[in-house]
Amino acid sequence: MALILHADMDAFYASVEQRENPALAGLPVVVGGDGKRGVVAAASYEARKFGVRSAMPSSQAKRLCPDLVFLPGRMKLYAEISAKVREIFYRYTPVVEPLSLDEAYLDVAGSLRLFGPVEKIAQAIRHDVREELQLPVSVGGGAGKLVAKIASKKAKPDGICIVPDSQTLDFLRPLPVSEIWGVGRVTERKLHGLGIATIGQLADHDVVVLERALGTWGPLLHSLANGEDLRTVECDRGRKSYGEENTFGEDATDRETIEATVIAHAETVASRLRHDGVEARTVTLKYRPSGPNAQFTLVTRSKTLTRPTNDGALIAATAMRLWDAEPEGIALRLLGVQVTGLDGERPVQLGLFQAEQEDPRADRLNSALDEIVAKFGPKAVKRGRT
Numbered sequence: 001m002a003l004i005l006h007a008d009m010d011a012f013y014a015s016v017e018q019r020e021n022p023a024l025a026g027l028p029v030v031v032g033g034d035g036k037r038g039v040v041a042a043a044s045y046e047a048r049k050f051g052v053r054s055a056m057p058s059s060q061a062k063r064l065c066p067d068l069v070f071l072p073g074r075m076k077l078y079a080e081i082s083a084k085v086r087e088i089f090y091r092y093t094p095v096v097e098p099l100s101l102d103e104a105y106l107d108v109a110g111s112l113r114l115f116g117p118v119e120k121i122a123q124a125i126r127h128d129v130r131e132e133l134q135l136p137v138s139v140g141g142g143a144g145k146l147v148a149k150i151a152s153k154k155a156k157p158d159g160i161c162i163v164p165d166s167q168t169l170d171f172l173r174p175l176p177v178s179e180i181w182g183v184g185r186v187t188e189r190k191l192h193g194l195g196i197a198t199i200g201q202l203a204d205h206d207v208v209v210l211e212r213a214l215g216t217w218g219p220l221l222h223s224l225a226n227g228e229d230l231r232t233v234e235c236d237r238g239r240k241s242y243g244e245e246n247t248f249g250e251d252a253t254d255r256e257t258i259e260a261t262v263i264a265h266a267e268t269v270a271s272r273l274r275h276d277g278v279e280a281r282t283v284t285l286k287y288r289p290s291g292p293n294a295q296f297t298l299v300t301r302s303k304t305l306t307r308p309t310n311d312g313a314l315i316a317a318t319a320m321r322l323w324d325a326e327p328e329g330i331a332l333r334l335l336g337v338q339v340t341g342l343d344g345e346r347p348v349q350l351g352l353f354q355a356e357q358e359d360p361r362a363d364r365l366n367s368a369l370d371e372i373v374a375k376f377g378p379k380a381v382k383r384g385r386t
Helices: 011-018 058-064 073-092 109-115 118-134 145-156 165-171 185-193 199-204 207-214 218-224 257-274 313-326 361-378
Strands: 004-009 029-032 039-043 067-072 096-098 103-107 137-142 160-162 240-252 280-289 299-309 332-342
Touching: 004 118, 004 145, 011 029, 011 039, 011 073, 029 058, 039 058, 073 096, 073 103, 073 118, 073 199, 103 145, 118 137, 118 160, 137 145, 145 160, 145 165, 165 199, 185 207, 199 218, 207 218, 218 313, 240 257, 240 280, 257 313, 257 332, 299 313, 299 332, 313 332
Parallel strands: 029 067, 137 160
Antiparallel strands: 004 103, 004 137, 029 039, 096 103, 240 332, 280 299, 280 332
């Protein structure tokens, strides 16, 4: 009997935009930037018929479908709707593991007596999401996370696929090894080099040979291929990070542009931290340099503060110190600011002296900024250089 469900919203961002604007129904819609450096964040199923997919450069998407409708992302709206979707999940089980805004695992082992068979629970979830939010969701089910996730993919769009325990191996064996979550191009090439193309061939292969070729990852893949998935649904994981990033339309080289971008990202991140009532300890600057191999290079630099903060000025200053330590003359394609180490994850060690982020004037300023933005919108006030 299947006990784990994987619920995956179909073309989530694009579906939300089509819901918000009925005139977009049936049109090839893409959420993302339409500039020459733009990237597709989400594509409606009408766009996917032309081969358009997420993470594809917008320029390539336009060549595949000249009639694409490009829309900027609205992350705040998507997050609000995601929270409503999650509340529906919680109706049927308290054991929910969100993976992102648009997908989650649900352990329904303890819900069968209350709501009936797993197929009925999956149908109820789809019904509630469709009726209350006017959005499609696909649900897969199986004895483990691997089967459930693959099953939800098979169920798309807007369907259900439940794999009974007795059919787990029959379901897995014909599939390509790339269907296993975590098997990327490098691992796939190594497996192909061993003569392994399907999950069935992986299940039958010598585990010693797999360990020699892939290290500890080899035996784990062998177990998954044989339907032995002991991973549990981890509920209440909570958010681990906040971040903002952007891709420049033209290479950014001057410090003024870079600093203005860092400040804008830091202020947005800090505002979200304050909205959620949390602080962060570690600031990370990430960037992608311009060049022929830029799409494969992402540089990250991090600094851990003495105390957690939700002050945008301090986050920006820390990120800029990280940037100033980098070699001069780097042309940037992408720039982002991220914070991790949220308070509540570890105890805070108090210092003998007042830390720089404890300035009460900064608290008053941040409160004033939040009030202005709440009343007049996000563009009403900004810090200097943005």
